[in-house]
Amino acid sequence: MHNIANILCYALIIYGSSMMGFTIARNYAERPRQLQALLTGVQILLTEIVYAATPLSEALQNLSRSCDTIGAFFSRVAQEIDNLKPARIAWEEGLEQLQAASALLAPDIEALRALGDVIGTSDREDQQRHLLLASRRIEGLHQSAVNEAAKNERLWRYLGVLAGIVAVIIIF
Amino acid sequence: MDKVINTDWTSLLKLFPPHWQDSLYHLDCLEIRARTGKPVQIVQSGKEIMLPIIASNQDIQHLVSAFSGSSLYAFEDELRQGYITLPGGHRVGFAGKALLDPKGHIRGLKHISTICLRIAKSVEGCADRLWRELLDAEGCPYHTLVISPPQAGKTTLLRDMARQLSDKGQRVCIIDERSEIAGCYNGRPQLDVGLRTDVLDGCPKAEGMLMALRALSPDVIVTDEIGSAEDASAIEEALNSGVRVMASAHGATYEEVAARPNLSTLLQRGLFQRVVILSNRRGPGTVEYIGGVFSRQKGELHAQHS
Numbered sequence: 001m002h003n004i005a006n007i008l009c010y011a012l013i014i015y016g017s018s019m020m021g022f023t024i025a026r027n028y029a030e031r032p033r034q035l036q037a038l039l040t041g042v043q044i045l046l047t048e049i050v051y052a053a054t055p056l057s058e059a060l061q062n063l064s065r066s067c068d069t070i071g072a073f074f075s076r077v078a079q080e081i082d083n084l085k086p087a088r089i090a091w092e093e094g095l096e097q098l099q100a101a102s103a104l105l106a107p108d109i110e111a112l113r114a115l116g117d118v119i120g121t122s123d124r125e126d127q128q129r130h131l132l133l134a135s136r137r138i139e140g141l142h143q144s145a146v147n148e149a150a151k152n153e154r155l156w157r158y159l160g161v162l163a164g165i166v167a168v169i170i171i172f
Numbered sequence: 173m174d175k176v177i178n179t180d181w182t183s184l185l186k187l188f189p190p191h192w193q194d195s196l197y198h199l200d201c202l203e204i205r206a207r208t209g210k211p212v213q214i215v216q217s218g219k220e221i222m223l224p225i226i227a228s229n230q231d232i233q234h235l236v237s238a239f240s241g242s243s244l245y246a247f248e249d250e251l252r253q254g255y256i257t258l259p260g261g262h263r264v265g266f267a268g269k270a271l272l273d274p275k276g277h278i279r280g281l282k283h284i285s286t287i288c289l290r291i292a293k294s295v296e297g298c299a300d301r302l303w304r305e306l307l308d309a310e311g312c313p314y315h316t317l318v319i320s321p322p323q324a325g326k327t328t329l330l331r332d333m334a335r336q337l338s339d340k341g342q343r344v345c346i347i348d349e350r351s352e353i354a355g356c357y358n359g360r361p362q363l364d365v366g367l368r369t370d371v372l373d374g375c376p377k378a379e380g381m382l383m384a385l386r387a388l389s390p391d392v393i394v395t396d397e398i399g400s401a402e403d404a405s406a407i408e409e410a411l412n413s414g415v416r417v418m419a420s421a422h423g424a425t426y427e428e429v430a431a432r433p434n435l436s437t438l439l440q441r442g443l444f445q446r447v448v449i450l451s452n453r454r455g456p457g458t459v460e461y462i463g464g465v466f467s468r469q470k471g472e473l474h475a476q477h478s
Contacts, residue, residue, distance in 0.1 A: 049245055056243040084186050086234050087242030120242035121233070123271070123280045127245050 010172070014164035021160015028153045030103035035142040037070040038108075039135060042115070046131040049124065056120045057081040073098045091116030111137040180260065184291070187238040187258075189231045195223050201291055202323075208232050208285040217455060235287050239264045251280045253350075261292035261355015261362035292355045294363045298325070298457055299332040305462045306333075306446055313337060313392060315411055315443060318420040319429050320450035325457035326420040327352050327396055329450065331365060333418055334394045338366025345390035346371045347380035353396055378402035381410050392416045404434040411443050424451065426461070439465060 041063045048059035057078045064075030073094050080090030095116065099109050115134040119127070185193050192212065196204070203215035206227040214221040239258060240247055250256040255265040267286035273279040299306075306313050313333070320326040331353050338344040348354050348371050354361035356373035365371065370388050372380045377395050384390055393410055395403075398419045410417050423429035426449060430436050438444060442465060449461040 049243075053243075053246045053248070055241050055246050057241060081242050084238055086237035088233075088237070090242075120237065120240070121244055122282060123248055123251075124245045126282075 010168045013167055013171075014161065017164030017167065018160040021156045021158070021163070024160070025153045025156040027103040028149045028156065031105065031108075032142055032145040032149050034070055034102050034104055035108060035138055035145050038112070039138045039142055041070060041074060042131060042135045042138060046128060046135065049131065050128045053124065056087055069098070069102045072101070087120045088116055091119065108138070108141050111141060184258075184260065184262065187235070189234045192223075192225055192231070195225060202293075203291065204287075204289045206232060206235065206287045218452075229285075232284060232287060236266075236284050239287075239289075248280055252278055254281070255350075257351040257355060257357055257362075259357045259362060261351075261357070263290045263292070263352065263355075264288070265290070292363060293328070294331055294335075295325070295328050295457070296332060296335065296364070298329055299336055302329075302333075302448065302459070302462060303336075306448075311340070312342070313416045313418060314445035315416055316418045316446040316448060317429075317439075317444040318418070318448045318450065319423050319426060320420065321424045321452065322422065323456060324450045324452045326450055329448070329457065330394055330396060330418060330420055331363060334369055334392075335364055335366040337392055338369040342368065342391040343389065344369040344392045344394060345384040345388050347375055347377050347384060347393065347395040348373050349375060349377050349380070350396065353394065376402075378406035381406040385410060385413060385415065390415055392418060394418045396420050397422060399432060399434060401434050404438050407438060408443060417444075425449070 044063055045059055048054040048062065049056075054062075060074045060078035060081070064071040064078065076097065077087070077090045077094040080093065081087055092113070095109055095112055098104065098112075111134060114137075115130060118130045122130075185196060188196060195212075196214075199214055199221070200216055201214050202217060203213075205213040205215070207213075208227055208229050210227060212223040212225045212227055214223060236244060239256060244251070247256050251266065254267075255263050257263055265286075265288040266281055266284050267288075268281040268284035271279045271282055306316055308314060316333075318326045318329055334344050334346055334353065344366060346353050346365060346369060348356065351373055353363075354365045354369075354371040354373065355363045356371055359371075359373055361369070361371050370384070370390070372384060375383070377398060378400070381393055381395065384393055393415050395417070396419070398404070398407060398421055407417055407419065421429050421432075421435055423432070426447065430439050444465055446463065447461065447465050448459065450456075451458050451460045453460070
């Protein structure tokens with residue numbers, strides 16, 4: 001009886017620690033994917049704004065069909081703009097929720113925030129400049145996220161399991 | 173009885189910064205002017221109020237965002253003209269730093285510092301008392317020129333004339349170069365201009381008149397603020413092709429309008445059969461004179477107007 005309880009306890013420790021490792025590893029894997037979705041989003045936004053002069057809320061609504069977390073962000077901002085909120089404020093509020101819900105890190109959010117300050121507030125030429133700048137920044141971030149994921153994803157997956165086993169051995 | 177069609181003030185109010193809304197709520201505004209660092213100015217019929225609110229740069233940016241749906245880039249053509257039209261037909265004028273293209277033409281505006289919102293109000297029935305003078309025996313309107321200084325109601329009068337003629341069975345075409353008569357938003361008139369009315373929105377008057385003649389076979393063409401040589405020749409073209417023309421021109425008196433080179437030709441040749449002169453003397457829409465161009469008996473209609 002005592003033994004079974006012990007084994008269960010050890011299993012739980014290993015399970016918990018592996019899960020922790022997997023979550024961290026998944027964040028590393030998710031970030032490049034989400035940055036890629038953002039990059040595509042910003043590039044589509046550039047086309048919509050510069051070449052089609054599509055109103056911002058409509059353009060953002062079109063983007064909401066992309067990747068879920070990022071799509072939800074675009075769609076939320078679009079809704080708020082439809083509710084007559086200025087884009088800058090809607091964007092800022094959307095970013096707070098995005099940061100909580102996604103694997104994005106502070107520099108990623110910062111790049112988006114810089115775009116939010118100017119989006120929709122000037123003529124097409126100026127918008128093009130800002131959108132190009134943002135997409136270049138996100139591209140850079142994406143590249144580094146890919147590198148980090150390659151380094152860290154597998155590391156954390158193993159590390160979680162191993163840490164669990166080590167803890168069990170020490171307790172044992 | 174004139175019926176002022178008031179706009180949906182509450183939905184318009186939502187566009188303003190939250191801390192302005194309480195002060196604006198109870199006011200009956202014709203115009204709202206906001207300038208960075210200056211108190212907000214409200215123009216009501218005949219008087220003005222300075223609100224105890226100083227418009228900050230952020231407030232102005234808020235307004236620009238709200239009026240353009242956060243998509244200023246989608247209004248480049250409109251900004252080149254200096255104004256945009258809102259749903260409901262209201263017009264927002266801007267002032268700021270002009271951006272020029274290499275040829276020196278205005279390409280747009282940046283650093284917008286002044287916003288002037290003119291609230292569209294149609295006064296249905298304001299043309300009622302004029303029909304006796306303006307219709308011929310068959311019920312068709314005479315070629316009419318409405319002369320008035322700014323804000324004395326010439327556009328309102330033209331709009332009501334268009335609406336009534338159209339509802340009575342005439343095919344009316346409005347050439348609305350500055351989106352003032354019908355207040356179009358996305359091409360759809362936001363103010364009631366009648367059942368049988370087609371609107372060429374944002375269309376240059378001269379080209380628009382010829383286009384309407386070709387494509388829409390109107391009975392009546394209505395257009396605002398004529399003055400250029402092209403306008404004059406297009407009007408002449410329309411006048412001579414069996415279409416009735418109702419137009420307006422800036423000016424306080426008949427003499428002022430008659431002194432403008434292109435209009436004087438039209439007037440001297442007797443192409444307009446009726447002239448209506450409006451003023452602000454007893455509120456917007458005071459009729460100073462109505463009648464033929466050469467038989468100018470002043471005074472009869474003053475008493476009828478409140």
